[in-house]
Amino acid sequence: MTRKVVIIGAGAAGASAAARARRLDPEAEVTLIDKGPLISHAPCGIPYYIGGVVKDAGELAVYSPEEFARERRINVRVNAEAIDVDSSNRIVLVKEGNSVVKYEWDVLILATGAKPIVPSIEGNDLRGVLTLRLPHEAGRLREEALRADKVAVIGGGYIGLELAEALRALGKRVMLFEMMPHVLPSTLDEDLAKLIHDELIKNNVELHLSEKVVGFRGVNGEVKSVITDKGEYNVDKVFMGVGVRPDVDLALKAGVKLGETGAVYVNEYMETSVPGIYAAGDVAETWSMVTGRRMYVALAPPANKMGQVAGANAVKGRFLKFPGVLGTAITKVFNLYVARTGLTERQAREWGFKPYSATVKVKTTAHYYPGGGVATIRLTADEDTGRVIGAQVIGNDRLIAGYIDTAAALIGKGATVDDFFFADLSYSPPTAPVWHGLIVAARVLSRGKY
Amino acid sequence: MTRKVVIIGAGAAGASAAARARRLDPEAEVTLIDKGPLISHAPCGIPYYIGGVVKDAGELAVYSPEEFARERRINVRVNAEAIDVDSSNRIVLVKEGNSVVKYEWDVLILATGAKPIVPSIEGNDLRGVLTLRLPHEAGRLREEALRADKVAVIGGGYIGLELAEALRALGKRVMLFEMMPHVLPSTLDEDLAKLIHDELIKNNVELHLSEKVVGFRGVNGEVKSVITDKGEYNVDKVFMGVGVRPDVDLALKAGVKLGETGAVYVNEYMETSVPGIYAAGDVAETWSMVTGRRMYVALAPPANKMGQVAGANAVKGRFLKFPGVLGTAITKVFNLYVARTGLTERQAREWGFKPYSATVKVKTTAHYYPGGGVATIRLTADEDTGRVIGAQVIGNDRLIAGYIDTAAALIGKGATVDDFFFADLSYSPPTAPVWHGLIVAARVLSRGKY
Incomplete structure (x- = not known):
């Protein structure tokens, strides 16, 4: 029998889930429903259009609903608002224009996202x-x-x-x-x-x-x-x-449990408390790779990955596990890049760690190479385990993105201060000092060991 | 009794070793000997001076020998060529001007570096x-x-x-x-x-x-x-x-064993085969974090770290372990940044792995953000273990350095294709696409899992 997969919300998570379900089950009937006119949408680009960096607002979208529907054989319903869910009879009611359309599902994926507070x-x-x-x-x-x-x-x-x-x-x-x-x-x-x-x-x-x-x-x-x-x-x-908060209106109608953060509770398979219903993206709760504790982040990269996991598991059962997040984020503020991952020192203290930090100010090129930037790096470690649990980096060089990604890669793999010190990072005069800033910070963090 | 530490060669490894030994044993007598006029020297900056990017050749040095000697209380002997070692009597003979001076040592660190072929x-x-x-x-x-x-x-x-x-x-x-x-x-x-x-x-x-x-x-x-x-x-x-080869002339006089690569054999403590003699930097052999196999790399960052380990262990015994290298390297070639870490696909095959690779060409910003670069990324994994064992990245964006560092961080921690896919990397329109290129490559490498 053809499996019916219905996905509510076509943002990062919903579109990823739809594409994934289609790919892994070519027979499934996949329906992607969004109350707005767009799919695979995210607000991240809007400030750059307002400020004039991006000239054409049309460019902010990746796919048109028509392309996505055609290329992936997905039933895409835009300007279609899901207004009610019946979890017992596996039905969702969707307002399309002046009519209410009933969609049956075997699997439902809630990807209704977040709304601005x-x-x-x-x-x-x-x-x-x-x-x-x-x-x-x-x-x-x-x-x-x-x-x-x-x-x-x-x-x-x-x-x-x-x-x-x-x-x-x-x-x-x-x-x-x-x-x-x-x-x-x-x-x-x-x-x-x-x-x-x-x-x-x-x-x-x-x-x-x-x-x-x-x-x-x-x-x-x-x-x-x-x-x-x-x-x-x-x-x-x-x-x-x-800020934003998870848009759980429909989730509540579906009867799924919310987690301690107010977002939809999901396990590592992106399953909610109701069998057959998954949630992914900004509507869903996630957890920290560092602490294991439940947390809520509304960011596009984890939303995409949660969507992948939900879409895959929707058609293949418990096929993929989502490992959680670090809350890695970056933004550009005029000429500064500001980036973070894991826990801040304050968060670490609040969450019961015994944090200690090293904060260093370093160049991003060899000292003699002209035009390099400056980065302020804070690494925070945990006294009990020797693990690095957070990094914050601020500086005027695009490379700040690489610094935080490197730190996130290491922290995500449970790296200790020793692992940071001995990470075999790249060096050339135009791209790094011979002692990379992250390693300088690790050395300070070692309190004399290095 | 005051410990006498003599270090031959004041490049990256030798200077690091000297500084480290001094710091960890304030009582030691630390002597740093170099046949040239400089300390903490490396050839990496020379092309940039030749081409006119760096205006003042004097800037290529980090410390003057005088500063280094004064600030760290190290007996710095420049224009002093070590010509013979007597490992039994723990003596090294050094030609300074027209005389030959005899230095006694309790610990000797060979950091004679490499010489151009x-x-x-x-x-x-x-x-x-x-x-x-x-x-x-x-x-x-x-x-x-x-x-x-x-x-x-x-x-x-x-x-x-x-x-x-x-x-x-x-x-x-x-x-x-x-x-x-x-x-x-x-x-x-x-x-x-x-x-x-x-x-x-x-x-x-x-x-x-x-x-x-x-x-x-x-x-x-x-x-x-x-x-x-x-x-x-x-x-x-x-x-x-x-290319270069290890400068092992003095090492041979000291009677230390060479490894299969022709460089001085050292263990993870940077100990040579002769008790009391350490080696570090471009004169020493190292090993791959991926394969465990012996290899030779002449690069400043591992030289510095080997120097740290040798210097620390010279005064504290088996205090630090060097974990090996990935051969991470980067260079700028006109408008391209070229970077690599771990094994290439060809190397992997030669070394008995069953490698498979994904090669992707990606943008380094959101698709709509102007002025972004393009990167070609190859990730290579091992069929038997699912581990990623190498990365190569070429592109016209400084961020290439961050891509290779992130890959090196993950590979160094034994990351699998799954770990790459779920790495929580940063995203903002000016600094990355929502699917980071490394994650796109991991997705291709997963062969349909993601």
């Missing part, structure tokens, strides 16, 4: 209070930005920082509000975040730290000011970037 | 036939290059390629001779080396592959032509870059 404060529904969701809205967001002189960005996470840069590239006056004492509060240690503060200030971003936005005031339904616990600021537009 | 062919002693040895000769080499119009570079290894680029930067006509069918014959697979051939040709390097140099002809003792098995070519200067 909009704090429930006064004025959050005013025109001109904007959130980043999907690439097809990029054009409108850029238009809105172009029409403004003064823009507030609420939230100093990755999206907030990328938006601040984009808006400065358009010559706008930019105020960045972060209620915590530093940007990237949940992913970077405070003293390192200060390097980003300096870069923001150098690029004329007005930085409002430890300042909580409590509402917006408008005139004729249009936002005119941001009200915080410290003052009121006239603005023409507001971009919200306070 | 000069093939014993007719005319190799003509004026204008040049080799790269030490940074203090960089000035003279650049002068020689500047005076020439037509220059031959013999050997298509790292130094040969870097010299070709440097000489083209000076506007010279450059002929590159390599007796094997492709450049980097011992470190890269042939089809990948062709990408370098294209780059060399594009930059007007005249490429003579599969062509063996059999002699040089001169007039009045000055080189005037290169004679090969295919023809004779007029040149003004010849740069030799056919």
Whole structure:
């Protein structure tokens, strides 16, 4: 009998799952349903279109729904909103235009993603209070930005920082509000975040730290000011970037269990608590490769991989295992690259480790080679095991991406300080100093052993 | 009793060993002896001075001998040539100026390095036939290059390629001779080396592959032509870059055993076959982290680490273990970065593995992000174990260094194809595609599993 696989949500995880299920079961009937007009979508590119780095918003999508449907023989339903799931009868109801269509499934994959958090404060529904969701809205967001002189960005996470840069590239006056004492509060240690503060200030971003936005005031339904616990600021537009939360509405209707983070609980096979239902991507909970503890990250690379695992297991049973994540992330903030993986020192302490760190400032080329960059590296290790459990790297060289990937590779394989020191990393005068920065950091971390 | 540590050779390994011994035994008498005028020297920077990228040859050295001696309380003897060792009586004889000085040692560390191979062919002693040895000769080499119009570079290894680029930067006509069918014959697979051939040709390097140099002809003792098995070519200067061999002259006098590669045999503690004598760096043999087999690599980063291990163990006994190398290396060839680690597919086959490879060509940014580079990646795995055993990466982005370091980190920790696929690597549109090239390669390598 033909297996019916229905996937709700066609972002990174959903599209990967669909492609994978199709590939591993050429007989299956694979249906991919998304409430928007796009598939394989992600918001990561939007700031670069707003700022003018990417000229054509159409380029932000990888595949058109039509291509994807044709090339992979997948029944792609866009502008189709799944509104209810009956897990006993294995049915999902989908609103397509004015009708409600019933899809039967043998296997259901929930890949409904995340939605931007909009704090429930006064004025959050005013025109001109904007959130980043999907690439097809990029054009409108850029238009809105172009029409403004003064823009507030609420939230100093990755999206907030990328938006601040984009808006400065358009010559706008930019105020960045972060209620915590530093940007990237949940992913970077405070003293390192200060390097980003300096870069923001150098690029004329007005930085409002430890300042909580409590509402917006408008005139004729249009936002005119941001009200915080410290003052009121006239603005023409507001971009919200306070983070995302898993979009579990449909999951709750399906009756699957949520995990401690509020995302859908899944095991290493991406199975939910309900037989026949998988979840993957930003709607699903994951866990740390370092601690084993449940965590929630909404990032495209793990979403893609969770999608692969869910799609494969949907048609092959327990075929693949997802090993968890390190929370590896990077962003560019003007001329700085900011990257992290594993635990920060603060997180490590909160999670019961006995962390100790080495922080070094190094060149990214041989000392005599002109034009090289500078990187500040923090490695954090655990006193009890000697394992390195986290890395943070900030610097003005594209190679920062390579530094964090190297650290993530080692940490993911349980590397100790010794393993870091003896990693056989590459050297040539234009690309590295003879003692690579990560090895210098490991040497400091060894406390005299090296 | 004060321990007397004598180190012969003050290159990367010797200087590291001296610093380490001093640090771990503040009471020891540490003597560092070098036949040249420099310490902590390496030839890696010379091509960049010849080509004019580095303006001041003085910058190529990290420390002056005086600084090093003063700051670390090390007895530094430069322009001092060790001419004999008596291992029974623990004495080394050193020629300093016109006198021979006798140094007693409790521990001796041989760090005499490598010397450039000069093939014993007719005319190799003509004026204008040049080799790269030490940074203090960089000035003279650049002068020689500047005076020439037509220059031959013999050997298509790292130094040969870097010299070709440097000489083209000076506007010279450059002929590159390599007796094997492709450049980097011992470190890269042939089809990948062709990408370098294209780059060399594009930059007007005249490429003579599969062509063996059999002699040089001169007039009045000055080189005037290169004679090969295919023809004779007029040149003004010849740069030799056919590789190096371990400088074992003193080691043989000390009576230590050589290994199968012709370098000094050492165990993981850097102990030679003679009690009390260690060896480290380019004079010493090492072994592959992948195969465990003995191999010889003359590269600065492992030399430094071997020096650390030898220096530490010289004063603390069996304190540190050297884990071996992957032969990780990178070079810049005009606008290409060429990098490798572990085994090539050909090496893997020669060494008895059942290798299979995936070769992919990928972007180094999100597809829509302008200005990104392109990388060709080969991952090679072993059929029997599923382990990845080698990586080769060529591309026009500095990030290639990060790709090879990430691969080296994983391979060094015994990573499988699965580990590569699930490595939690970083993503942001300016620094990576959402599926990192290494993961794309791992996916292909999985043969349908992912």
